[in-house]
Amino acid sequence: MNKAMKNPTVFILFVLPAVMLFLMFFIYPIFSSLYFSFTSWNGVAKLDKIKYIGIDNFTKALGQDRFWVAVKNNAYFILFSVFLQVPVIVIFSLLIAHVKKLKGLYKTAIFLPSIMSTAVIGILWGFIYEPDIGLLNKILSFFGIGKIYWLSDNTYAMLSILITNAWQWTGYYIIMVLAAILSIPKELEEAAAIDGATAYQRATRIVLPLITPIISVVVMLSIAGAMKAADIVIVMTNGGPAGSTEVMATYMIRYAITSFKYGYGNSIAVLIFIFTLIVTLIYQLLVARRNERIEY
Amino acid sequence: MKKSLVLLLSLLLVTTTMLSACSGGSNTEKPAKTGEPAKQEEKADNSPFEVTLRHTQVGADKKNRLAILQDVVKKVQDETPGLTIKLDAVDSEVNRKEKLRGEMAAGNPPDIFDVFGSPDAQLYAKEGRMLDLTPILAELGLSDKFPNVLDPYTYEGKVYGLPIGASAEGFFYNKDYFAQKGLKVPNTFPELEELLVKIKADGKTPIAAASKEGWVPLMLTNQLWARYAGPDIVKRIAAGEAKWTDPNMVKAFAKHVEWEKKGYFKKGELGFAYGDITGQFTSGEAPLWFDGTWKSSVFKKGQSGEAMIGKVGFFNMPPVDGGTGEQTALMRDSNNGYGFSAAVADDPRKLDAVKKFIKELFNEDMQLRGLTEDGVLPSMTIPEDKLNSTVNDELMKDIIKVLNSTQGSFPAWDSQVDPDINTEFSAVQIQKLIGGQTTPEKMAGDLQKVTDEVLANKE
Numbered sequence: 001m002n003k004a005m006k007n008p009t010v011f012i013l014f015v016l017p018a019v020m021l022f023l024m025f026f027i028y029p030i031f032s033s034l035y036f037s038f039t040s041w042n043g044v045a046k047l048d049k050i051k052y053i054g055i056d057n058f059t060k061a062l063g064q065d066r067f068w069v070a071v072k073n074n075a076y077f078i079l080f081s082v083f084l085q086v087p088v089i090v091i092f093s094l095l096i097a098h099v100k101k102l103k104g105l106y107k108t109a110i111f112l113p114s115i116m117s118t119a120v121i122g123i124l125w126g127f128i129y130e131p132d133i134g135l136l137n138k139i140l141s142f143f144g145i146g147k148i149y150w151l152s153d154n155t156y157a158m159l160s161i162l163i164t165n166a167w168q169w170t171g172y173y174i175i176m177v178l179a180a181i182l183s184i185p186k187e188l189e190e191a192a193a194i195d196g197a198t199a200y201q202r203a204t205r206i207v208l209p210l211i212t213p214i215i216s217v218v219v220m221l222s223i224a225g226a227m228k229a230a231d232i233v234i235v236m237t238n239g240g241p242a243g244s245t246e247v248m249a250t251y252m253i254r255y256a257i258t259s260f261k262y263g264y265g266n267s268i269a270v271l272i273f274i275f276t277l278i279v280t281l282i283y284q285l286l287v288a289r290r291n292e293r294i295e296y
Numbered sequence: 297m298k299k300s301l302v303l304l305l306s307l308l309l310v311t312t313t314m315l316s317a318c319s320g321g322s323n324t325e326k327p328a329k330t331g332e333p334a335k336q337e338e339k340a341d342n343s344p345f346e347v348t349l350r351h352t353q354v355g356a357d358k359k360n361r362l363a364i365l366q367d368v369v370k371k372v373q374d375e376t377p378g379l380t381i382k383l384d385a386v387d388s389e390v391n392r393k394e395k396l397r398g399e400m401a402a403g404n405p406p407d408i409f410d411v412f413g414s415p416d417a418q419l420y421a422k423e424g425r426m427l428d429l430t431p432i433l434a435e436l437g438l439s440d441k442f443p444n445v446l447d448p449y450t451y452e453g454k455v456y457g458l459p460i461g462a463s464a465e466g467f468f469y470n471k472d473y474f475a476q477k478g479l480k481v482p483n484t485f486p487e488l489e490e491l492l493v494k495i496k497a498d499g500k501t502p503i504a505a506a507s508k509e510g511w512v513p514l515m516l517t518n519q520l521w522a523r524y525a526g527p528d529i530v531k532r533i534a535a536g537e538a539k540w541t542d543p544n545m546v547k548a549f550a551k552h553v554e555w556e557k558k559g560y561f562k563k564g565e566l567g568f569a570y571g572d573i574t575g576q577f578t579s580g581e582a583p584l585w586f587d588g589t590w591k592s593s594v595f596k597k598g599q600s601g602e603a604m605i606g607k608v609g610f611f612n613m614p615p616v617d618g619g620t621g622e623q624t625a626l627m628r629d630s631n632n633g634y635g636f637s638a639a640v641a642d643d644p645r646k647l648d649a650v651k652k653f654i655k656e657l658f659n660e661d662m663q664l665r666g667l668t669e670d671g672v673l674p675s676m677t678i679p680e681d682k683l684n685s686t687v688n689d690e691l692m693k694d695i696i697k698v699l700n701s702t703q704g705s706f707p708a709w710d711s712q713v714d715p716d717i718n719t720e721f722s723a724v725q726i727q728k729l730i731g732g733q734t735t736p737e738k739m740a741g742d743l744q745k746v747t748d749e750v751l752a753n754k755e
Binding site: 042043044045046066129131132149150151152153154157237238239240241242243254255257258259260261262 | 393397400401403415419420423424425508509510563564565566567568715716718719723724725727728730731733
C-alpha cells in the first residue's frame with residue numbers, strides 16, 4: 001500500500017476529487033469575484049457584454065464616507081469581541097470548569113444561543129430592547145433610568161447589536177475553551193495545590209498559560225466572524241438608523257447588490273477579503289506566532 | 297500485480313466519484329430534450345408539458361391572493377391538454393432581490409414570474425430576458441385596457457409585464473375615535489394641522505410610524521413635496537431639470553421635520569419595522585396612518601384588523617395653500633405584476649399557455665375579485681357602475697371615492713430615480729432627518745450631490 005502511495009499517478013488520482021471540489025467551490029468563486037470587481041456588470045447582462053472599467057470600483061468604494069463608516073463598525077465588532085468578549089469567555093470557562101454540580105446544565109445553557117438562528121435571536125432581542133414594554137427598559141426604570149431607544153438611537157444602536165452578537169457566540173467559544181481546560185492533566189493543578197497555590201494562582205499561572213493556544217484560535221475566529229458579520233445587523237437594525245450600524249457586508253448588499261451593481265458589489269467583497277487577510281496577518285505576526293508550543 | 301490492482305481500484309474510485317458528481321447535471325437537462333420532439337410535431341399535441349410559475353403569495357396575509365391565482369391556474373390547465381403549471385412560491389423580497397436576479401443572470405428564469413416593475417422589469421427587458429407582450433396584448437384585445445399603469449413595465453415602447461393591480465397612498469383614520477372626539481376629515485391643510493394638534497392634546501400619538509425601512513416614512517414626505525413642489529418634481533429632478541434644493545422641496549422636508557419635532561409620530565419610530573405600524577393603528581394608539589391602499593387588506597375577515605372592519609376611513613392629503621401644481625394628486629403605483637421568460641417564445645405550446653394565463657388573470661372578473669377579496673385596486677379599466685355594484689366594503693368605497701375625486705397622480709418617487717439616489721435617501725438621509733441629525737437644507741444639498749454624480753455618470 002505504501003508503495004502505491006509513492007506512485008505519483010495514484011497519489012494524484014486520490015487527491016483529485018478533493019482538489020476539484022476545492023477548485024470549484026473556493027478558487028473559482030474567488031477569481032470570478034476578482035474578475036467581476038473590475039467590471040461594471042449589472043448582474044443580468046450576458047457575459048460577453050460586460051464592460052471592463054479598471055479599478056474604478058475600488059477607488060469609488062474607498063472614496064465613500066459611508067464605506068468607511070462600515071469599516072469602522074467592523075472594527076468595533078473586532079475590538080468588542082477581542083477585548084470584552086474574550087475575557088468574559090475565559091472567566092466563564094474557568095468558572096464552569098471548576099463547578100462540582102450541574103456542570104452539564106451550565107454547558108447546555110451556555111451553548112443554547114449559538115444553536116439558535118440569528119433571525120430568532122433578532123426577534124428575541126428586539127423584544128428585550130423594545131422601548132415601551134421591553135425587558136431592558138423595564139429593569140432600568142427600576143433604577144430610575146428613563147426610556148432608552150436602544151435600536152433607534154444611534155448612540156446605542158451599535159452597542160445593542162454588539163451585545164446581542166456577543167450573547168449569541170460566547171457560548172460557542174466557551175465550549176471550545178472549556179474543552180481545552182478539561183484536557184489539562186489533573187496532576188498539574190493538584191501538584192500546585194499541594195505546593196500551596198491558591199485557586200486564583202492556579203488559574204492565572206497554570207491554566208491560563210496552558211490554554212493560550214486555544215484562546216488564540218478563539219480570537220482568530222472572532223476576528224474572522226466580526227469581519228463577515230451581516231445577518232445580525234440585518235435582523236436588528238438593517239444598518240439603520242441612518243446607516244450608523246452598517247457593516248461592510250451589509251454595505252455591499254445595500255449599495256451594490258440591491259442596486260444592480262454586481263461589479264461594485266464584487267469589489268466590496270474583494271475588499272472585505274483583503275481587509276480580513278490584513279487583520280489576521282497582523283494578529284498572526286504580533287500575537288499568535290509568539291505563543292510557545294506546549295507539550296505535557 | 298499488486299500495484300496494478302491498487303491502481304485499478306483507485307481509478308475506479310475516482311471515476312465513480314466523478315460520474316456521481318456529474319449525474320446531477322445530466323438529470324436537469326432531460327426535460328429540455330423531451331421538449332424538443334414536442335416542438336416538431338404538428339397540432340393537437342396532447343403530450344404532457346410543464347410551465348413553471350413563480351409567485352410570491354406566501355403567508356396568511358396573501359392567502360386571498362393565492363386563491364385567485366390557484367383558480368386561474370386551474371382554468372388554464374383545464375383549457376390546455378397536457379399542461380401542468382408548476383407553482384413555485386417564494387417570499388416576495390427574496391424573489392425580487394435574490395432568486396429572480398440570480399436566475400436572470402444565469403438566463404433561466406421561470407416561464408411565468410412575479411416581477412417588480414421599475415427598474416427591475418425594464419432592466420431584464422433591456423437584457424433580453426423577458427417576453428415582449430405587445431403583440432399578445434393586441435391579439436387578446438387588451439392593449440387599451442391598462443390606462444397609465446404600464447409605464448413601469450415598458451421598455452423602448454414595448455410592454456414586458458402586466459401589473460396585477462394598482463395602489464394609492466393616503467391617510468387611514470380611525471372612524472370611532474373621530475366620532476367620539478367630534479373630529480372631522482380635514483379638507484384644507486390648516487384643518488389637518490389643527491386635527492394633529494387636537495389628537496396630540498388628547499394624549500395620543502397622531503400618526504402611526506415605523507421608519508426602520510426608510511421608504512415607509514418617505515411615503516408621507518413624498519406626498520408632502522408633491523403638494524409643495526408639484527407632483528412631477530421628481531421626474532424633473534431625475535432628468536436634471538429641477539433640483540432637490542428647490543425651495544418648495546425644502547419647505548416640504550421642513551414640514552415633515554416640524555411634525556417630527558411636535559411629536560406627531562410614534563416615538564422611537566426608527567427602531568420599528570414596517571410590520572409594527574399596523575398594530576399602532578389597530579390598537580387605537582395612533583388614530584391616523586399614512587400608507588398605501590394595499591394595507592386595506594388588514595381590515596378584512598381573519599386579518600389582524602378584523603375588529604376594525606367598518607370603522608376605518610380613508611382621505612387624501614388636503615391641498616396646501618400656495619402649493620405647486622395639481623393639489624389633489626396622489627401617489628398611484630402599479631409595480632407588482634407578472635412577467636414572462638423570453639424563452640417562452642421558442643415553444644409554441646408554452647406561448648399558448650402564457651396567452652391563456654394572461655386572458656384568465658387579466659380580466660374584469662379577476663380584477664374585481666382582487667379588489668373585493670384582497671383590497672387591491674384594479675389595474676385595468678372597470679366600468680364605474682360595475683365597480684360600485686361590486687364593492688360593499690366601507691373602506692374600499694372610501695378609497696374609490698377618494699380616487700374618483702382626484703385629478704392627477706404621480707408614480708412613487710423611488711421608481712423614478714437611480715438606485716443610488718434611492719439608497720442615499722431611504723437608507724440614510726430620511727432617517728437622519730427624523731433623528732434630527734440633518735436639516736432640510738443640508739439633506740436637500742446631499743441628495744443633490746448624489747443626483748449630480750448620477751447625472752454626470754450617465755453623460
